[in-house]
Amino acid sequence: xxPITIYDIAKEAxxxxxxxxxxxxxxxxxxxxxxxxxxxxxxxxxxxxNAQARSLxxxxxxxxxxxxxxITNPFFPEVFWGAENEARGLGYTFFLxxxxxxxxxxxxxxxxxxEKRVDGIIFLGGRINMQTCPDDMAQExxxxxxxxxxVLVNGNIAKGGFHRVYTDEGAGAALAAEHLLELGHxxxxxxxxxxxxxxxxxxxxxxQKKLREHGLEIPKDRLLLxxxxxxxxxxxxxxLLESDNPxxxxxxxxxxxxxxxxxxxxEHGLSIPRDISIVGFDDTPLxxxxxxxxxTVSQNTYQLGKLAxxxxxxxxxxxQVKKQTVLQPELIIRQSTGPAPR
Amino acid sequence: xxPITIYDIAKEAxxxxxxxxxxxxxxxxxxxxxxxxxxxxxxxxxxxxNAQARSLxxxxxxxxxxxxxxITNPFFPEVFWGAENEARGLGYTFFLxxxxxxxxxxxxxxxxxxEKRVDGIIFLGGRINMQTCPDDMAQExxxxxxxxxxVLVNGNIAKGGFHRVYTDEGAGAALAAEHLLELGHxxxxxxxxxxxxxxxxxxxxxxQKKLREHGLEIPKDRLLLxxxxxxxxxxxxxxLLESDNPxxxxxxxxxxxxxxxxxxxxEHGLSIPRDISIVGFDDTPLxxxxxxxxxTVSQNTYQLGKLAxxxxxxxxxxxQVKKQTVLQPELIIRQSTGPAPR
DNA sequence: GTGAAAGCGCTAACAG
DNA sequence: CTGTTAGCGCTTTCAC
Numbered sequence: 060x061x062p063i064t065i066y067d068i069a070k071e072a073x074x075x076x077x078x079x080x081x082x083x084x085x086x087x088x089x090x091x092x093x094x095x096x097x098x099x100x101x102x103x104x105x106x107x108x109n110a111q112a113r114s115l116x117x118x119x120x121x122x123x124x125x126x127x128x129x130i131t132n133p134f135f136p137e138v139f140w141g142a143e144n145e146a147r148g149l150g151y152t153f154f155l156x157x158x159x160x161x162x163x164x165x166x167x168x169x170x171x172x173x174e175k176r177v178d179g180i181i182f183l184g185g186r187i188n189m190q191t192c193p194d195d196m197a198q199e200x201x202x203x204x205x206x207x208x209x210v211l212v213n214g215n216i217a218k219g220g221f222h223r224v225y226t227d228e229g230a231g232a233a234l235a236a237e238h239l240l241e242l243g244h245x246x247x248x249x250x251x252x253x254x255x256x257x258x259x260x261x262x263x264x265x266x267q268k269k270l271r272e273h274g275l276e277i278p279k280d281r282l283l284l285x286x287x288x289x290x291x292x293x294x295x296x297x298x299l300l301e302s303d304n305p306x307x308x309x310x311x312x313x314x315x316x317x318x319x320x321x322x323x324x325x326e327h328g329l330s331i332p333r334d335i336s337i338v339g340f341d342d343t344p345l346x347x348x349x350x351x352x353x354x355t356v357s358q359n360t361y362q363l364g365k366l367a368x369x370x371x372x373x374x375x376x377x378x379q380v381k382k383q384t385v386l387q388p389e390l391i392i393r394q395s396t397g398p399a400p401r
Numbered sequence: 402x403x404p405i406t407i408y409d410i411a412k413e414a415x416x417x418x419x420x421x422x423x424x425x426x427x428x429x430x431x432x433x434x435x436x437x438x439x440x441x442x443x444x445x446x447x448x449x450x451n452a453q454a455r456s457l458x459x460x461x462x463x464x465x466x467x468x469x470x471x472i473t474n475p476f477f478p479e480v481f482w483g484a485e486n487e488a489r490g491l492g493y494t495f496f497l498x499x500x501x502x503x504x505x506x507x508x509x510x511x512x513x514x515x516e517k518r519v520d521g522i523i524f525l526g527g528r529i530n531m532q533t534c535p536d537d538m539a540q541e542x543x544x545x546x547x548x549x550x551x552v553l554v555n556g557n558i559a560k561g562g563f564h565r566v567y568t569d570e571g572a573g574a575a576l577a578a579e580h581l582l583e584l585g586h587x588x589x590x591x592x593x594x595x596x597x598x599x600x601x602x603x604x605x606x607x608x609q610k611k612l613r614e615h616g617l618e619i620p621k622d623r624l625l626l627x628x629x630x631x632x633x634x635x636x637x638x639x640x641l642l643e644s645d646n647p648x649x650x651x652x653x654x655x656x657x658x659x660x661x662x663x664x665x666x667x668e669h670g671l672s673i674p675r676d677i678s679i680v681g682f683d684d685t686p687l688x689x690x691x692x693x694x695x696x697t698v699s700q701n702t703y704q705l706g707k708l709a710x711x712x713x714x715x716x717x718x719x720x721q722v723k724k725q726t727v728l729q730p731e732l733i734i735r736q737s738t739g740p741a742p743r
Numbered sequence: 744g745t746g747a748a749a750g751c752g753c754t755a756a757c758a759g
Numbered sequence: 760c761t762g763t764t765a766g767c768g769c770t771t772t773c774a775c
């Protein structure tokens with residue numbers, strides 16, 4: 060119960076604190092017998108050195124943080140898992156900061172993390188995904204970046220000069236569009252995603268571009284942005300199906316919305332992919348769990364987290380690192396896409 | 402870049418460090434003009450006090466940890482979300498420790514967290530879910546508990562005297578069994594879950610008990626334990642369907658396995674619930690996303706996390722708290738269950 | 744209202 | 760090999 064310190068150990072072993080410190084950190088030779096005596100006393104009291112005190116001197120805390128918008132969206136746990144697994148091996152402990160898409164919360168966390176002197180920060184979603192990030196929010200992150208290593212995942216701050224690892228989401232969306240085009244689809248819709256976020260618009264633009272190459276486009280009434288949830292997928296898809304002008308294929312901003320869209324489609328008595336083809340994004344575990352299995356763009360989510368930590372680690376240790384690491388997505392063709400009807 | 406301290410601020414403001422400390426913590430009256438001068442200097446340098454140094458004195462870090470087995474299983478992010486949301490309001494930052502079901506990793510984390518002097522620990526899964534937890538593992542956690550407040554969620558250590566919040570999983574399983582019984586099912590199977598874990602066996606026993614009350618039972622060949630993944634659900638269900646003796650209803654250890662089981666069932670050309678009824682556990686977001694929608698037992702997952710933090714907070718502040726908080730589960734009847742065939 | 748000084752628990756020279 | 764002695768950056772008496 061009583062907080063026991065290195066001094067208590069030293070006294071009981073009849074040595075100085077520095078000797079105890081030496082055995083604790085193996086930082087200088089200590090006579091074997093002394094070492095053993097000290098170790099046994101440490102074990103007896105279950106003594107564990109106070110990391111706070113050590114950090115104060117060493118100017119490192121062995122702690123990194125990940126800021127992300129929604130741990131409840133299966134994409135993020137997967138990233139986290141890749142990051143944490145790697146970080147643990149490197150000796151870090153992870154702060155997880157869930158911002159729920161609230162920019163104030165991001166700011167609060169940024170501030171807390173500075174006070175706690177984390178060794179580095181991995182940032183996903185939120186402001187680094189905004190189409191146009193307000194200057195003050197951008198500046199805030201840039202200021203943090205001056206004092207603490209930061210790695211952005213799947214996002215960016217214009218002119219921020221940040222280190223980043225990201226998936227080429229545009230390329231992924233183009234892959235999806237191409238696949239649909241090859242299947243003969245001409246009436247293609249896009250569903251889901253906040254229109255303020257670049258992760259949405261990058262995909263939309265890439266699809267538009269690909270379609271235009273074929274003399275096609277997504278008309279306004281087939282561009283149904285919303286959010287990233289299953290429910291939103293249901294909602295937008297319902298609008299689409301009840302419109303004058305339903306598509307034969309839809310590209311969804313992520314797997315969640317795709318699954319919602321599938322559900323609504325089937326509930327409307329349509330068959331996937333016979334009547335409508337649907338493609339998702341992220342290849343979360345759900346994609347292969349639903350019926351029909353979802354054709355989707357794989358982001359290699361685990362790697363995203365792992366590589367972010369690797370980069371952060373190099374940064375923390377002041378080593379040279381490439382500013383950017385780009386991951387190429389891959390189209391996973393499953394059962395939810397097929398030839399255009401008729 | 403240069404680490405700026407309270408001393409730098411004091412010097413620039415021509416005051417002593419104690420005065421700066423006072424305005425930082427609002428811990429004693431400071432003349433308005435002095436305060437303003439100090440504040441402006443703080444703002445100018447974007448100074449943020451070093452939490453490590455403060456913790457050293459105050460003996461609290463404003464940090465709590467959650468240890469859990471698999472952030473990738475949708476149940477846990479939900480718990481985390483409830484916990485984090487509550488904790489943030491109370492001024493804590495969260496360490497997330499993913500153990501991947503590895504008991505060594507639990508031990509490592511337990512040790513790190515002690516060194517980092519977290520204010521409290523929330524523990525899920527792993528050893529607190531073992532049918533019989535080896536003495537050394539139990540003792541390790543008990544020792545941690547002597548120095549750091551610990552709350553166990555949905556698990557226990559026999560004779561550990563821990564504070565706990567948990568769902569009455571047995572009652573939930575009984576609800577599921579009862580529902581199937583009322584629908585006229587007599588051939589009921591149980592799918593998924595590690596047999597070493599109490600979270601599995603509590604459910605199995607509750608179902609057995611309920612069935613016996615009706616002169617029924619789950620025979621050995623309809624008790625297919627495995628793990629908690631979608632894939633395991635598929636695997637076990639396949640065995641069941643290909644056996645001599647397929648059931649008319651199956652209770653799954655969680656939603657993941659239920660979804661896997663549904664998939665396999667449908668792929669075998671059977672109809673749910675006409676040929677087979679399936680019930681899950683946890684009511685994760687998936688449950689209402691699949692077709693047919695899954696009948697499942699809701700655990701009120703968010704509350705589990707929230708209440709754990711509340712209890713931990715009380716403990717940290719040395720207040721009286723009930724040792725146990727039990728949440729009653731609820732059966733959510735959707736589309737995957739129906740009358741027994743014939 | 745404000746300052747001086749003594750630590751919090753540990754590491755890191757610097758002497759022996 | 761081992762002990763002494765400064766701090767790390769902050770809070771907190773205790774005086775004034």
